[in-house]
Amino acid sequence: MHHKKIGLTAALALALSTSAMAEEKVLNVYNWSDYIDPKEIKQFEKETGIKVNYDVYDSNEVLEAKLMSGGSGYDVVVPTGAFLERQVQAGIYAEIDKSKLKNYGNLDEVLVEKVARHDAGNKHNVPYAWGTIGLGYNEKMVKERLGNVSLDSLDLIFNPEVAAKLADCGIGLLDSPAEVMSIAMNYAGMDPNSEKKSDLKKATELMKSVRGSYKYFHSGKYISDLANGEICVALGYNGDILQAQSRAEEAGQGHKIKYAIPQEGTLVWFDLLAIPADAPNKESAYAFIDFILKPETSASISNFVYYAVANKAAEPLLNKDVIGNPGIYPSDEVKANLFTQNAHTAKFDRLLTRAWTGIKTGR
């Protein structure tokens, strides 16, 4: 009885306050899953009085499909560089007025400059986090099969003889044609962003020559499979592989997972904060982005999600096991060897997808 009464009052209050709701500040955020420390959202609500509606996705494709249909209703979204590049061309983002972001100066200028390859003058984005695609491996299982060789080489997955020795313990690759093919092109000495048909053909042949040694292409399964010893090598995102590492420790089955940035160089990606042109609460969006740019917020996010943030001022506040982990914050020397993957033309994307399906299915 008592409960019923409360429910009724609440419903009444809701009905009466719909007109007042327009006055209350809200913010609709659409971010990757497990990509923020939840207590930071509470902190933001407390500091600003803005109510946050926080939704998550797990692939750039899903985000893009929503944005491209129009009227998504989100105020802040977090696409990856190459995706933002194309979405800017489609005109779905608002220009960001940096004078409204008093913490913008905290960003790492070197990284900001790299991001400008995706978005000239960084007019539509503010860097959120970044990472690499590299090798996750089960040290014991790999060494049993290869002996004492250095394991930070893409030979593990792209050299047919080496990969064949690892086939029985399982190799898994990301199911992401643009990213994996650019790493393969770079490995074979070509420009990773090449759109030449001949380069694509060479990379396709390379992949086909090792395809028989791969267990699968999948963008999420490798996390638990590495941790359980179901596979012994994966080409995946650094944060995912570090997650597999800690899961393997928790499981206590004796699997030890390591992450290596390949010596041949690999792809570096940036996830970028952006405001859709039709965002209903732009002022709230600015407040949120500025809040993220605070050194304390950025450090807390990096410590929580095990991805690097592009915030120079946050570095002194990072935990030792985060800033000291070369898999998260690599040395400048290693960083110099990283390349970004640009957005492709629609025509090349079609060729790429077709080649990729050919590699996967042997057709």
Place this chain on the structure above:
Amino acid sequence: MSILSRAALIHDASSRMTKYDFIRRVNWGKTAVVAVPALWLAVFFFIPFLVVFKISLSEAAIAVPPYSALLEWDLEEAYLTLKLNIGNYLYLLEDAFYLDAYLSSIRIAAVSTFYTLILAFPIAYMIARAEGGKRALLLALVILPFWTSFLLRVYAWMGFLKKNGIVNEFLMATGIIDQPLVMLQTDFAVYIGIVYTYLPFMVLPLYSALEKMDMTLLEAAEDLGCRPIQSFFLITLPLAVPGIIAGCLLVFIPAVGEFVIPALLGGSDTLMIGRVLWDEFFLNRDWPMASAVAIVMLIVLVLPIMLIRNGQGKEETV
């Protein structure tokens, strides 16, 4: 027969009304009854179908929405141009890969439907012959899996089939095999997933066909010297045909377009049209092409089914 007698009864009861009154009332109710599902079909099937068909005739573009408009107004010249792009359909014919994908989907769906039928028939037969209370319980058991999320149940199969999963551990412990079998990420796992998921859709129509069967027919056959196996093929099976057709359609149609099961249980080399559609939509960002693939899939599926239904209709009238 029963319909006729029921109609006669209704006629008797309404004989006090004038004939005009009677017809008007019945038609009014009939229209309402038919209008609801018709409206439902129009809103949730036909209009979306037209939208998809429209998109399939446009061209991909980097814009919101990411395809070109079919109609263009030129206000100065007062010209209305209609641009239809059939290039997407032509491209489907150009690359043998699409035909491969359709055939491969149909093959996987057909094989799975066959195994589902083989497995479901004895189950449905047993339930139809069970005692009243037991029968209700068995039927409830068939429907029970629906109470758990479909996705979770497919994930559970991953736990069964993986390298150090339950099946391999059991077979190794009993000494039947000494190396773990590779079952996950194969077509075999896809068949298991589809058969498992769609089994109830086969059992229920088969059950309803078998349950209506007149048992005295079997007794008569036995009295006339028919062996049980003969009477099964001569009586039970032919009487179950409507159930078999309904069950097969209910399994086959969704299995052709299945996306989740091959994505979770299948290997990277399992080629199905659902995956091709996903790639066109998300990787190539080519909504028009994805729409064309979907339309062709619908035609490939709907045409043979309409033919089957037509054939069935004729049989019944004969």
